[in-house]
Amino acid sequence: MSARNPGTDLDLGWISRVQVNQPAVLRRAEQIQTRRTVKKDWQAAWLLRAVTCIDLTTLSGDDTASNVHRLCFKAKHPIREDLLRAMNMHDQGITAGAICVYPARVCDAVQALKAVGCKIPVASVATGFPAGQTHLKTRLEEVRLAVEDGASEIDIVINRTLVLTGQWEALYDEICQFHKTCGEAHMKTILGTGDLGSLTNIYKASLVAMMAGSDFIKTSTGKESVNATFPVALVMVRAIRDFHRKTGIKVGFKPAGGIRSAKEALTWLSLMKEELGADWLKPDLFRLGASSLLGDIERQIYHHVTGRYAAHHDLPMA
Structure with a gap:
């Protein structure tokens, strides 16, 4: 992972000056989505890069130790070995970026990855996921327990009420407490952008989260x-760019929710390269939160190698 973000003081002046030009954002987002994508060998290479940035996720009420174990095995072997050999990529150590589970399943994931000899991070959602509406003391304890169980990344959720009511100092203070409780674990802050009301609020919340x-x-x-959309992503990655210019600190970006096709994954990678540069095309600074995306990427790789599409039973499920 990249160096931790130490945080900065809260700059309310910067936050108060934020204005987002919504028509311009929408035009740029449309442009990104309609551009031709890469083809053939280049496409296959970009898809393998996307695989290394996936947080392979299971966040279901019926999660069990066995389906977490299966997910961990798939994270170590995301693409069939014979397909990688055909592309001469079998010795490149291609794995998923991380496994993402509920706090109660962290121990299962840590044990399963150890059993298969895979050192990818275990990420755990915490802080009253998905609503973030539980008491602060409870949310902090959830973070502490997940770290204690072996999670090396914590995906916290913010209290969206604080954004909607403009309580930026309270939001900053809460996230700072989560950051401290994470200890050595990296903290990924979920904004819940579909609940924030405006692109301006999304930019401001992004800044506060990074400052904290x-x-x-x-x-x-x-x-x-409403989950990951390109207009929202543009606002967030430009906040990352502005924060980096001002502080020198690189903060990562993770779109999550509803990302299911290989074509979409290529568009996300294009957005990162154009807006933030090549440094943000690595799992240290870019992740895709997804549970079913890997299946479609593997189908496209299969087609690239064999010239035909795989039947459902040809590819091991995640």
Whole structure:
């Protein structure tokens, strides 16, 4: 992982000056989505890069130790070995970026990854996921327990009420407490952008989260009615760019929720390269939160190698 974000003082003057030009953002987002994507070998290479940035996720009420174990095995072997050999990529150590689970499943994930000899991070959602509406003391304890169980990344959720009512100091103070409780674990801050009301609020919340020490800012929980969209992403990555210019601190970005196709993954990578540069095309600074995306990427790789599409039973499920 990249160096931790130590955080900065809260700059209310900067936050108060924020204005987002919504028509310009929407035009740019449309441009990104309609541009031709890379083809053939280049496309396959970009898809393998996308695989290394996936937080392979299971956040279901019926999660069990066995489906977490299966997910961990898939994280170590995300693409079939024979397909990687055909591309001469079998010895490049291609794995998923991380495993993301509920706090109660962290121990299962840590044990399963150890059993298969895989050192990718275990990320845990915490702080009253997905609503963030539980008492602060409870949310802090949830972070502490997840770290204690072996999570090396914590995906916290902010209290959206504080954004909607403009309580930036209270939001900053809460996130600072989560950051301190994370200890050595990297903190990814979920803004729940579908609940924030405006692009200006999204930019302001992004700034506050980064000032408070977030190592990543993340669009959504995947449980809101609107999750990762390109206009929202543009606002967030430009906040990251502005924060980096002003402080020298690099903060990562994670879109999550509703990202299911290989074509979408390529568009997300293009956005990162154009807006933030090549440094943000690595798992240290870019993650895709997804549970079903890997399946479509593997189908596209299969097609690239064999010239035909795989039947459902041809590829191991995650």
